[in-house]
Amino acid sequence: MPTSLVRIGTWLHARAENLLALMLGIMFTVFILQIVFRYLLNFxxxxxxxxxxxxxIWMVLFGSAFVVRDSEEIRFDILYGAARGRLRRAMVATTGLIFVALFSISLPAVVDYITFMKVEKTAYLDIRFDYLYSIYGIFALAMIVRQLWLTGRAVWGKDEESFDPTRSGSGV
Structure with missing residues (x-):
């Protein structure tokens, strides 16, 4: 892959992490504000x-779509760790194609539901639900692209680095 694309991807990933951190900061701030108003001010x-x-909701879906790396995803480690070479690539390709099929089949209904929800608004902030639920459509598209990428790599023989179960969930 050209180094310019790698640099752009690295920069975009860092900005996605920044946005996720901002969302976490907002959530924490309003949570503390809620506690102060409810329990200290009785209001x-x-x-x-x-x-x-x-x-x-946005942190989970946005983070899964753009921040979490494939090596940080949850797997059946016992089965995946025991597989080597072609078998592991076949497992990746099979699960990738299943996910692509399921997300692709559901995508029209997802888009239809998101557009339908423009008639509803949140109770306090009057934010349209189609804006709020749009993150799921973005998530579904990102998962389709990610699984196609992983399937392509598996089919063309690009094996992942050797699986180490001690690092599987550590984010290292």
Whole structure:
């Protein structure tokens, strides 16, 4: 891969991490604000709960789509770790094609539901639900692209680095 594309990808990944950290900061801030208003001032406010839930949903889906690397994904480590070479690549290609098929089949219904939800708004902040749910459509598209990429690498013989179960969930 050309170094310019690698640099751009690295920069975009860093910005996605920054955005995820910002979302976490917002969620933490409104959570603390909610506690202060509810328990110290005896004046519960609802919009803080709404923002916390929105940030949580966006953090999970945005993070899964753009920040979490494939090596950090959850796997059946016992089966995957025992497989080598062609078998491992076949497992990656098979699961990749299954995920591509499932996300692709569901995509029209997802888009239809997201566009339908423009008629509803959140209770406190009056944010349209189609804006809030749009992250799932973005997530689904990102998963299709990611799984196609992984399937292509597996089919063309690009084996991942040797699997080390001690590093599997550590993010190293």
């Amino acid at each position: 519960p406010i609802g919009w803080t709960h709404e923002v916390s839930v929105i940030m949580w």
